[in-house]
Amino acid sequence: MKRRFTLLASLALLAASALPVQAQTAFPQKPVTFVVPLAPGGGTDIIARKLAQSLQAIWGQNVVVENIAGASSIIGAQKVARAAPDGYTLLVTTNGAIVGNRFLFKSLPYDPDRDFIPIAQLADIEMVVLTHQSVPANNLKELLALARKEPGKVSYASYGNGSQPHLLFELFAQREKVELIHVPYKGLGPALTAVMAGEAMLTLTGRGTGDAAIRSGKTKVINYNSDNRDPVLPDVPSSREMGFPYFKVATWHGVFAPRGMSPDLLARISRDIQAILRQPDFRDDMIRRAYGTPMRTPEQFAALIAEEVKATAEMVKAAGLKAE
Helix, strand or coil: CHHHHHHHHHHHHHHHHHHHHHHHHCCCCCCEEEEECCCCCCHHHHHHHHHHHHHHHHHCCCEEEEECCCHHHHHHHHHHHCCCCCCCEEEEEEHHHHHHHHHHCCCCCCCCCCCEEEEEEEEEEEEEEEEECCCCCCCHHHHHHHHHHCCCCCEEEECCCCCHHHHHHHHHHHHHCCCCEEEECCCHHHHHHHHHHCCCCEEEEECCCCHHHHHCCCEEEEEECCCCCECCECCCCECCCCCCCCCCCEEEEEEEEECCCCHHHHHHHHHHHHHHHCCHHHHHHHHHCCCECCCCCHHHHHHHHHHHHHHHHHHHHHHCCCCC
């Protein structure tokens, strides 16, 4: 009897000790935080909050968006890089923190390749070339001909040194052996205003973010920076179609985990996010905002980033930029 009691007591203790282990296998057991290293109200913040709301319904836990802006996304990215890889602190960011910063700063408090694991690409924004209505060019070939005909007179507005227009137009100038005048502004809004006013001849913008300028009647779209035409702008030729397949950049939004996350947890979070990206309401909202919703696996997303790093290195070299 004593032996039987001892055996039952031992089994009870084993069962009790197993409960925490079983509980740990379920995710999430507490609120999850999305760190957005940018100010509230921007595109990344909007997408992060929409995703958070949808994940709450799946996970049965709160998903909190924490905006940690400043220092070109470095502060927020650093926080996630130092977080535990348990899925409760994730980074929702754009190209800047993962690709761009490595070329702009000599020293970063995180390694973009080593310290983050891609989980899911949420959206991408392919860009268009927008010119003042008076510019006598309706595609990239005509723009190139204009630059050759009038050396040093074709000007483009950028959002500052190292921004996408700066890098892409300098690569264009180098490859095609023409001179373009760089006019940097403090952000996309001022750059678009400058083109609308005729202060600069052209710039680069997302179709959605440039919608007001496009509809103003003061500008025209002469190129869609992709391999194929945009269904929304079917009359605008693409870069590849015009013979410039290298002429393309895109802004993407993605979710990243700190290094060390288990493959099983990574797959679980990625699978849940992919399910949301397939939801008609989510996709329709992204389309309204002129975002694409690519369905890439974590491995495909990682490969995309690697290709972008290589292409950006060439553009940085063409622009003569030095890390500071």
